[in-house]
Amino acid sequence: MVKDKAIINRLGFNNDGLEVFIQNILKSQWRNQGGILGLNIGKNSDTSIEDASFDYLKSLTRLYPYADYITINISSPNTSELQTLQSGNRLINLLKEIQEKRKELTDIYEKNVPLAVKISPDLKYDQIDFISQILPTYGINGIIATNTSLSRKNLTNLRFSKQSGGLSGSPIHDTSLKIINRLKEKIDSSVEIIGVGGILSGQQAIEKILAGSKAVQLYTGLIYRGPILINECIKAIDQFKLSKNKSFI
Template sequence: MSLLFRTYPLARKALFSMDPEQAHEWTLRALQHNHDCTVTRLLTATHQPTLPRTLMGLPLRNPVGLAAGLDKNGAHIDALAALGFGFIEVGTVTPRAQPGNPKPRMFRLPRARCLINRMGFNNDGLDTFITNVQKSQWRRQGGILGLNIGKNAATPIEHAVDDYLRCLDGVYPHADYITVNISSPNTKNLRSLQSHDALDALLAALQARRLALAEQHGRRTPLVVKIAPDLSTDEVDAVAELIPRHGIDGIIATNTTLSREAVRGLPYDDEAGGLSGPPVHAMSLAVIRRLRAHLGHDTAIIGVGGIESGRQAAEKIQAGADAVQLYTGLIYEGPALIKACVDAIERV
């Protein structure tokens, strides 16, 4: 195990003494500095967990990926990839830069090993995002990179499709797959795009543009939709009906939840935003099982939400996911969680 992994429990104590968003930014800077310095990179180098899988026709080094949200601007792709992920997803990016919601907007609930965030797609905009992605070496070295797109907060929901199409145009040449984020609870009315008619219209527009872009660039880039864990069974069934109809390649199940049932009485339980961490695991499993039952094996499912052990990653796979993604579990468990998940999935 690398020095970086062994020292994380000590680093976590220091990080948890800081404001959560400041700790997030400090961690990314530290990882980047470590990666940029040859000496520290060699000292902290870790063995890449290998468990080859194919996802939407894409060759993964292992089926454990990084979820979007941790690196919103795509500025630290190579540093994060060095932790051992099989694939990396960055974003969410919006057409124009925006500051996101007012601070404070991220809260730890350590007793439940959870986070609440209402970041609100804070990012530096599409042009900067693409520049950052182009600077990274991850894809050139055979890594798989997903780019996650959204809408600006100031864009009326009835014009959301315009933002998604603009982002799709921009990221298409630079992505191995593209995720359409319609499930963040932190942009007003965004989740309404998951309703049947709104989703039908959005997916039709995206697929039409994807066909044109595929002809222009000479390759078909997979499209994925990220959905919420709070959908009713009827709403999940509607998603499962629309996804294959429009030729969408996969679903990420799931985003954060608005439920507070599992954290009632804890500090910050009344803060607005999406809850992530262990309570989302069971919700995600239920969505994955229902999707797989409806979709068969022709549509990829990426399971995310509440994974803090190898066992939970394996449960996502057993429920029907083809791969998994991590975020909050990394904050509490550290990067050793990646290999633990790979090892547990190998035993499935």
């Protein structure tokens, strides 16, 4: 996939469980050094979709004290049926339960940890519009667009394209931009958009901001470009903001 600057991953959420997760957070110096820590939660692969909220509420409760924000991941393609939580009553019921739990946690810890929902790049416009309508109703603060894709559009390397898993990197940049554009149009401004998907240059980070993102994230770009990509994106966004301000003077 090197030629396409892409990855197909089918990792799923293999992990050592919540308590080890918390121990790892406590060992990390990231937050002490001023880093913003976002924690990402999903359901276990052996929890049925009907019981999914149990896993989200348990993770939310245990992780709440340690997070600067929490991402509710309902879009990973590698956990069976997870993406069905993005639609209809499954989304409404999950967010309702999360909102109730969040009220309790806000009182206990005397802080309101921002919550973001992470969505798939494979959603159709009517699904995006539904999500846009529902998220503010349940007090969600952010939407992260997007996760990896089941589509193999824009992939030239056909040797690996039939492999199962989620596609990330360059081929999904434009698709995730389209989703961000639609969100910007449809979602209430109380919900901030975080743009992610195929950022491999500072210019692409700016494109995500121009489309309506408040912040950006990247993953696959780190593999192809290394950590220097982070500096490149920060510089590009800073310069862009500066030039935008000048044009208003």
